[in-house]
Amino acid sequence: MEDWREIEAVWDGEKAFEGRSQAGLKVTLGAPEGFSPMEMLLISLAGCTGLDVSSILVKMRQPLKEMKMRVRGLRREEHPRIYTQIEVEYLFVGAGLDPKAIEQAIALSEERYCSVSGMLREAAAIHSSYSIQTESAATVL
Amino acid sequence: MEDWREIEAVWDGEKAFEGRSQAGLKVTLGAPEGFSPMEMLLISLAGCTGLDVSSILVKMRQPLKEMKMRVRGLRREEHPRIYTQIEVEYLFVGAGLDPKAIEQAIALSEERYCSVSGMLREAAAIHSSYSIQTESAATVL
Numbered sequence: 429m430e431d432w433r434e435i436e437a438v439w440d441g442e443k444a445f446e447g448r449s450q451a452g453l454k455v456t457l458g459a460p461e462g463f464s465p466m467e468m469l470l471i472s473l474a475g476c477t478g479l480d481v482s483s484i485l486v487k488m489r490q491p492l493k494e495m496k497m498r499v500r501g502l503r504r505e506e507h508p509r510i511y512t513q514i515e516v517e518y519l520f521v522g523a524g525l526d527p528k529a530i531e532q533a534i535a536l537s538e539e540r541y542c543s544v545s546g547m548l549r550e551a552a553a554i555h556s557s558y559s560i561q562t563e564s565a566a567t568v569l
Numbered sequence: 570m571e572d573w574r575e576i577e578a579v580w581d582g583e584k585a586f587e588g589r590s591q592a593g594l595k596v597t598l599g600a601p602e603g604f605s606p607m608e609m610l611l612i613s614l615a616g617c618t619g620l621d622v623s624s625i626l627v628k629m630r631q632p633l634k635e636m637k638m639r640v641r642g643l644r645r646e647e648h649p650r651i652y653t654q655i656e657v658e659y660l661f662v663g664a665g666l667d668p669k670a671i672e673q674a675i676a677l678s679e680e681r682y683c684s685v686s687g688m689l690r691e692a693a694a695i696h697s698s699y700s701i702q703t704e705s706a707a708t709v710l
Contacts, residue, residue, distance in 0.1 A: 432641050433652075435608055437615035439636035445619045447612035449604055455596050457616030463590055465617035465685050467576055468609060471588035474578035475598030476606035478586045495580035500573050508687030511574075544606050546649030550691035 469548070470499045470514070476544035477516065480537035481530075485520075488529050494521035494564050501552070511552040518558040525560050534558065610689070611640045611655070617685035618657065621678035622671075626661075629670050635662035635705050642693070652693045659699040666701050675699065 437445045437457075444458030456462035463471070474497045485492045496519045501511035520530060534556060538545050545554060578586040578598075585599030597603035604612070615638045626633045637660045642652035661671060675697060679686050686695060 430643055430646055430653075432643055433605070433607055433611060434639065434641045435611045435615060437612065437619050437638045437640070439619060439623050441635070443620065443624070445616045445623075445638075447615060449608050449612075453602075453604055455604070455609075455612065457612070458620050461594075463594055463596070463616075464574070465613045465620065466574055467590050468613040468616065469685055469688070470574060470576045471578065471590075471596065471598070472606045472609040472613060474576060474588060475586050475604075475609065478578050478580060479584065479599050479606065482580050482586075483584070494582070497578045497586075498575065499578070500575045502571055502573055503684065505571055507681050508684045510684050510687045512571075540648050543644065543648075543650045543652075544610055546651045547610070547689060547692040551688040 466501070466503065466509075466511070469511075470501055473514070473516070473542075473544045473548060474499045477534075477537045477542045478518075480541045481518065481533045484533040484536055485525075485529065488533070490526060490529050491522040491524050492520060493523075495519065496521075511548070514548060514552045514554045516554065516556040518556065519561065520558065521561045521564045523562045525562075527560065530558060530560065607642070607644065607650075607652070610652075611642055614655070614657070614683075614685045614689060615640045618675075618678045618683045619659075621682045622659065622674045625674040625677055626666075626670065629674070631667060631670050632663040632665050633661060634664075636660065637662075652689070655689060655693045655695045657695065657697040659697065660702065661699065662702045662705045664703045666703075668701065671699060671701065 436448045498517045502513040503509045639658045643654040644650045
């Protein structure tokens with residue numbers, strides 16, 4: 429069924445807005461101490477596909493111990509300064525993780541489930557890559 | 570000049586991710602107490618166009634005292650559950666605000682400056698509307 433999502437945003441009188449979810453969560457966008465809206469777009473994408481991929485891997489009983497993502501977007505020079513390319517890097521940590529399961533989970537999210545990805549790919553080319561570590565010692569992407 | 574934006578996201582081991590900006594700001598997405606990624610997409614849009622519109626009105630020396638937005642998105646039924654329609658409502662509070670200046674500011678943001686809007690409109694029809702109040706007594710949209 430179709431359904432509506434709704435948020436509110438309130439100006440602080442200077443250079444920031446406070447975003448408010450239906451559940452009452454708050455987050456600041458703008459200067460001097462908030463997220464930039466275009467950063468927040470990448471965070472929305474990371475959350476969307478990350479939540480998909482981690483939950484699919486858990487359902488597949490993959491031994492996932494840690495997971496981290498880095499998402500980069502290339503803003504074009506002309507207005508509006510949209511991202512023309514987006515790179516999603518996944519890092520998975522766990523002994524015995526199956527690369528085939530990981531590739532399947534990423535594909536399911538990016539091609540079928542992730543709504544944020546489904547919207548952004550209309551404007552930008554999205555590329556993804558992943559790496560697997562068996563130990564959590566160096567979980568740096 | 571083109572430039573890259575980058576964020577990170579770290580899995581909490583259950584059903585949430587922590588998004589991290591380059592400046593070190595943090596925000597939680599997922600269950601049980603985070604923003605949903607599709608909500609965050611609407612907050613990104615509100616922040617983007619809200620920051621544009623408020624700063625343009627200030628530059629135009631419009632007597633803007635308060636500003637609030639409500640953004641709604643209609644998710645389609647099939648996967649990926651993208652928004653097919655997005656409605657942006659602006660509420661401006663101030664005595665002597667000029668509707669022509671407001672319409673010009675909204676148009677400049679939506680057509681030229683707002684990068685989030687520039688991306689999302691490739692996937693969804695975005696409609697906007699506004700109202701003006703002279704008093705802040707009832708700043709409810």
